Amino acid sequence: MRALRVRPASAVVLLTVVAACRLERRAPASTDTTTVVDVATLPDPTPHKRVAFRVPNESEVTDPVVLASVRRGRAILRQTRDSLPRHVGNGLTCTSCHQVDGTVKHGMPWVGVYARFPQYRARAGATQLIEDRVNDCFKRSLNGRPLVPESRDMRDIVAYMAFLSTGYPVGAEVDGQGLPPVPPVEANVGRGRAVFAARCARCHGAKGEGVGLATPLWGPRSYNIGAGMARLRTAAAFIRARMPQDSAGALTDQEAYDVARFINSQSRPDFAGKERDWPRGDPPPDVAYPTLAKKPKAN
Numbered sequence: 013m014r015a016l017r018v019r020p021a022s023a024v025v026l027l028t029v030v031a032a033c034r035l036e037r038r039a040p041a042s043t044d045t046t047t048v049v050d051v052a053t054l055p056d057p058t059p060h061k062r063v064a065f066r067v068p069n070e071s072e073v074t075d076p077v078v079l080a081s082v083r084r085g086r087a088i089l090r091q092t093r094d095s096l097p098r099h100v101g102n103g104l105t106c107t108s109c110h111q112v113d114g115t116v117k118h119g120m121p122w123v124g125v126y127a128r129f130p131q132y133r134a135r136a137g138a139t140q141l142i143e144d145r146v147n148d149c150f151k152r153s154l155n156g157r158p159l160v161p162e163s164r165d166m167r168d169i170v171a172y173m174a175f176l177s178t179g180y181p182v183g184a185e186v187d188g189q190g191l192p193p194v195p196p197v198e199a200n201v202g203r204g205r206a207v208f209a210a211r212c213a214r215c216h217g218a219k220g221e222g223v224g225l226a227t228p229l230w231g232p233r234s235y236n237i238g239a240g241m242a243r244l245r246t247a248a249a250f251i252r253a254r255m256p257q258d259s260a261g262a263l264t265d266q267e268a269y270d271v272a273r274f275i276n277s278q279s280r281p282d283f284a285g286k287e288r289d290w291p292r293g294d295p296p297p298d299v300a301y302p303t304l305a306k307k308p309k310a311n
């Protein structure tokens with residue numbers, strides 16, 4: 013029980029406040045209440061940082077205006093190009109990669125993401141707000157243009173992510189966030205081409221151009237060179253976890269690496285200013301371009 017954790021000195025404060033309230037026969041004044049609440053909700057000195065994956069339910073949003081904002085944010089993330097044509101420069105939507113509205117465990121979910129920001133990000137060499145992170149995916153993954161952080165569209169997107177983070181404590185690491193890493197293996201473009209033809213082309217098209225719901229994997233309508241997906245390890249991890257769409261998990265680690273290397277060896281849009289990424293000189297080994305602060309090792 014929470015009360016058992018109240019230290020003796022605090023318990024005295026609590027008792028005093030309660031006694032004062034009773035004597036004066038009034039509802040506790042706000043200052044008194046604050047004292048009590050402060051004592052009772054002292055954070056656990058050893059917070060449990062890793063928390064279980066849970067997709068919140070819309071019924072947990074009590075304010076109708078916020079609920080409308082959450083729903084509009086989700087609609088933008090699903091239909092990004094139709095909603096914000098000036099901000100999308102390719103054939104992808106946000107949920108092409110963050111699938112099922114960002115609710116897939118181990119599939120780069122947005123569940124709990126609001127509680128993980130602000131955050132230091134090495135690629136930027138700075139503390140980022142969640143708005144910065146959203147705009148990074150607009151500029152790179154969607155090869156487009158950033159939103160004005162104060163805009164209604166950004167507010168609604170952030171409202172949706174905050175909704176998906178209902179109940180997650182600040183700084184919590186969510187079981188199933190990101191992608192399960194796949195141990196690096198030597199990847200081969202020729203083998204990857206064969207995996208692509210056998211396992212991917214039937215949906216994504218023989219030239220990776222995207223057909224129907226299946227999105228482009230390279231060429232002018234794909235993610236640009238500065239995107240996370242343009243990194244070999246990230247692409248391999250995504251493909252290993254999520255593709256082929258109708259039999260996710262069927263590829264071996266080797267096949268995932270080979271096909272990721274093949275896809276990322278094809279042409280795609282450039283990203284202006286990419287050489288200024290990782291300004292502190294600590295690029296991961298699979299970055300596809302040299303950075304001014306340090307050249308990545310070949311992988």
Ligand code: HEC
Pocket residue numbers: 089092104105106107108109110120121122125128145146149150153154169189190191235239240241246
């Ligand atoms: C081409 C695939 C792709 C698309 C499309 C995409 N993203 Fe991402 N996104 C990624 C990758 C890769 C990461 C990094 C995941 C990791 O490192 O675990 C990421 C990370 C994120 C994160 C941080 C997640 C976290 O757990 O810290 C947010 C927020 C995000 N994306 C929002 C968006 C939004 C908003 C859009 C649409 C504007 C979008 N993404 C489109 C690939 C994509």
Ligand code: HEC
Pocket residue numbers: 104107108109111112207208211212213214215216225226227228229235241250251255256257258263271272275
């Ligand atoms: C059954 C059809 C199907 C097959 C087979 C398939 N995909 Fe996909 N893939 C999709 C769809 C559909 C999406 C968009 C995700 C969504 O909307 O949920 C997607 C998304 C992707 C994405 C992220 C978005 C993008 O275009 O960058 C990558 C990368 C990807 N697939 C790679 C592959 C690879 C590699 C293979 C083969 C190993 C493969 N896919 C096989 C249907 C398929």
